[in-house]
Amino acid sequence: MAKTKTRYVCQNCEYISPRYLGRCPNCGSWNSLVEEIEKKESSTKAQPRVSISGITVKPKLIDDVSTVETPRFKTNLEELNRVLGGGIVPGSLVLIGGDPGIGKSTLLLQVSGQLSTLGKKVLYVSGEESATQIKLRADRLGVHGTELYLYPETDMDSIRKNIELLKPDFVVIDSVQTMQEPEMTAAVGSVSQIREVTGDLMQIAKTNGITVFVVGHVTKGGAIAGPKILEHMVDTVLYFEGDQHRTFRILRAVKNRFGSTNEIGIFEMKNGGLSEVANPSEIFLEERLKGATGSAVVASLEGTRPILVELQALVTPTAFGNAKRTTTGLDHNRVALLMAVLEKRAGLLLQNQDAYLKAAGGVKLDEPAIDLAIAVSLVSSYRDAETRPTDCFIGEVGLTGEIRRVNRIEQRVVEAAKLGFKRVFLPKNNLDGWMPPKEIEVVGVSTLNQALKLIFS
Template identity: 45%
Template sequence: MARAETNYVCQSCGGAQPKWAGRCDACGEWNTLIEEAPSAPLGTQATAGKRRGRAARLNLVDLGSESPEPARLQSGISELDRVCGGGLVPGSAILVGGDPGIGKSTLLLQMMAQIARSEARAIYVSGEEAIDQVRRRARRLGLADAPVSLASETSLNDILDGLKAEKPDIVVIDSIQTVWSDQLAAAPGTVAQVRACAQELVRFAKKSNCTVILVGHVTKDGQIAGPRVVEHMVDAVLYFEGERSHQFRILRAVKNRFGPTDEIGVFEMGDKGLAEVTNPSSLFLDGRGGDTPGAAVFAGMEGTRPVLSEIQALVAPAAFGTARRAVVGWDSGRLAMVLAVLEARCGVDIAGRDIFLNVAGGLKITEPAADLAVAAAIVSSALDVALPADGVVYGEISLSGDVRPVGRSDSRLKEAAKLGFTRAIAPQAAADETAPIRVDGVATALELVQTLRAMAGE
């Protein structure tokens, strides 16, 4: 009897190879190849006969034709609605990822309770916890009276049969890695199972006009586990960020077909679950000291919302001869660029000193406008001189040392004025007489260094 053909599938990228190897040729990861028997994709067996019996027909419409805007389903949590682009779109599929214990299940249970109280049909399917565990969490959060329907099931066929019979408005699958189909020989959580089950659930969402929310595990690198094709199939991908030791949680949209992809929602973890933070700037600046060398307030933008945060830097003598560079909340490659500009263009001697950089509050900054604030914090610590306590800093630094203008300067300055700041160090283009606060425009990073040296009396 001939042996059945098998493939070795990478659990990191989904690439298939005919034989086992220690390293995946597609993504370069080690020890990720798992033997799986090839199976036909779900849904192909039942529909093959129908395709042969009738001719295929493609319904075409005009590009200029109009269709009514779908009414969004309000979650009752304004920060979540902001990240989703104004609410949940019926018939959409959303993937939510985050570290274990960061609050994914808590937030989704709070959301489902709010939606169920608005007379919408909400079903919560848990594949990792028993029903009693979900009930205990609901009682702890004060949500036991919400009419949310619970189920503990991992079989894809049973889940789809139940959803088709109940016809819900929204359903949560917690998590997609626990769901399995008996049409595949692979184990639950493998690439084949995750891809096939996600595809069937997304198809159900489109056909039934039901909003489906999938919870995904994350790898040690912070990426959602499983093949990247799952992120391509869904309409929105939301990441939960933050350290479990901090009370702040940030929900960030990295993909959204129905709204902006750079919005964030800020939450605070407490005894009663996750509470919304309507003014994140005041939260990130809470407990900030006064005249402290090495601290700079950065006026940044997260989507359409201006957010002020504190960037802290410490420049210290190298203990073992080799300088260290430690970064939390910012790109280490960008830090190396800023340090090179300060060394080569501004004459700041920091090459042989340890440099530690931290964004307070657990916020992760990706905006290039933070270059000037990082440079100000580093030079402030190196010269042991404090920046003005009533000032904010923002601007992008080029390799030539020039400070380039950034967008939305008016929103940044208005947010700073609202929180009591009276001055700003910003690109020269932002120095406008109509600005709500005083703007000290700098054209190059050298001007910033000279200003701080004058303050230090050098």
Template identity: 55%
Template sequence: MKKTEKTVFVCQACGHQVLKWMGRCPECGRWDALVEETRRPRPVSRGALSPFQAEPVAVDSVCAEEGVRFSTHMAEFDRVLGGGLVPGSLVLIGGDPGIGKSTLMLQVLFGVAGKGRRVLYVSGEESVNQISMRSRRLQTVSPEILVVSEIDMNAVLSMAESIRPRVMVVDSVQTMFNPEISSAPGSVSQVRETAVRLMLMAKRTAIPVFLVGHVTKEGAIAGPRLLEHMVDTVLYFEGDRNHVYRILRAVKNRFGSTNEIGVFEMKEQGLAEVANPSAAFLSERPSGSPGSVVTASLEGTRPILVELQSLVSPSYLANPRRTVLGLDANRVALLVAVMEKKMGMALMGLDIFMNVAGGVRVDEPAVDLGIVTAVASAFLDVPISAETVVLGEVGLTGEVRAVGHAQTRVAEVRKMGFSRCLLPKTTLKRMPKPDGIHLIGVQNVSEAAGVLFPR
């Protein structure tokens, strides 16, 4: 080994580095996760490539360009980015394999590309042939979209330098290879190095870069989680592969609000924007079926009505099932316990299944009352009126607690044509009364049940 080479052992689970091999990572405790890596010194020093100023300057002497964001011509996508793409930003797009990340990226590039605006798509997963076949299917064919199949990061970076695309996509981070590092593509060091080099390139050239990363269910070995703090923006593309709806969620954004979401529908010709998600999620709602209720969830600044469904049936198991899709399972378990205790419903020996229709995920406490009333409706076998929406957080004593942005939610409820809305009494007191909708304030879960299931 040459003297300049350095050997380290890198944990593939957490990225921790040690100088000696060990059977178990001292940082995260994972067994057999340390992999030997040799680093060759880089031919060009990183200092020369750094986009950052060596000398501090007065902040007011820097002329910051206002309004330089540019549109991708996909309204949903722009909104998630915080109003368009910021030059020089590095955006990570994470998601399960097959969810539609490559599809989305091709469509975004097509939106940006135009006369004199060339864009570059680097794929380490597909051949140029495959990309072009996909482009035809998606009808995203343009002479301004350049595609290349490449995994060598040195080549990728020099391509970006010479082509100077308006936007660049690297699909995916797990396939890129930096020759200075001996480990295989997808290892912690390779993934990290790829992100750092793209970040430096993006900042220096002002080319926005999208970096695609696969996330696996088991918490992602060398996955995007590792990169979250290194990039400017992290978007997760989620949804159930068997459903048509896909949600793009910003979980970190240096240039805009987080928790903003965009809703798409996967079609044969690619992803179509869903401008009115509430209508889409409610389109197949059964009427007069016990266990179904509509609630108003707030995703970022956007209210979305979703249908919660519950099924309750006698269990033949010692530990009855609690199967939950699209909601926090612990939250459901907690609310079921509250129902047992405060509403006197004997749910203990019953299997409980919960689902959010349309394959979406809602994770805020304001849907608690929706969960409680859906389960209660299924348990009592009494349907909830199709004209009613419920919202409210539920506490451990069964009290219905205030929710934020109630006015925005109620406005959406009205817009979607519902005539009645159950909400926390405290919230109701604080908000103006809109016309055309009957608002009912409730203080606790029993009161809510009294309104929804009159004897």
């Protein structure tokens, strides 16, 4: 009898070692090597892609390929449509990752119910819950559908057979880490299993025009568990972000072959499931205090959508030798740079002041147009002087104290006017070539000192 050969594979970088090592010599991670039984390479040659109907894929001229037959399919969730680039592309493979309990399964179950009511056949495959448990959650969410099939299974052979039998339009896999290829000896959730399962799902999606949604677990560091090739193989990678202490959830695309990666979708978690937030600016500003110091509102751009967010700053004398800088939702280096500009160009003594800044509402902002609002909030807190509650600030601050132009200024100003703001400060170079709304006063500024004099006069 032949002796069984084993090997140890790193779950982070797929490094292979003939013996167990506590630390991977390739990526340096600890306790990441998992034992696998070596599988003899099969002499069978790879077969060409064949669809469920028996059609073999053949080469085509690019001019002969038509996209009219497979238009994007829009769901009832406009936020999801926006993030996907305008709707679901038939035959795409979409990976959704996020922290445990953030609402990944809830979102996909709601989408599955909506698709089934629109006449589409959906197969919901769960490796984590039984059909009864999924039904209990569906009743709570009010999800029903005559074309929604539940299938609690982890065996990929059985899943493939049922896909061939049902011929669904959409397949949901919850989650890819629980699925297994029976002919493989590797443990469930290992690098080898995830790679093979994803390859199978990709072939099913591309060959048959079936859209496959895949749920992916995340590691302690926030990355999707498994090999990095998992994110390379899929068409779209979506991250479902949020905070256990807040009801708002943000769906963000980090990879999208069929659309922009700058779009975000905002949802609110309620007792009946996830609901869309049509006007996030109004929600982010609804708890703003009138007359408070250290507060400034910025019209930030997330993809093609302008969002008004309140930036808050608290500047206090330090009790220690080195001043402390703490940020939430803002880039720490950007804040440090702006404080240096304020000290050099505006004459503020901030080197002995602790500074705490945050973007209210749990949103994360990282674009140059928020510079002016950050600077105004710091000056407001430092001088203990309030800003007008109807003022909005847009602009990038340079190292020499100039206010530089930003993109899509018209959309930002229109959003501010829509929410009742009466005055907006923006770069002077952005004033040419467009007409601002009549209900809002537009003030063009060219330097940081000029802006601060007008704001706090």
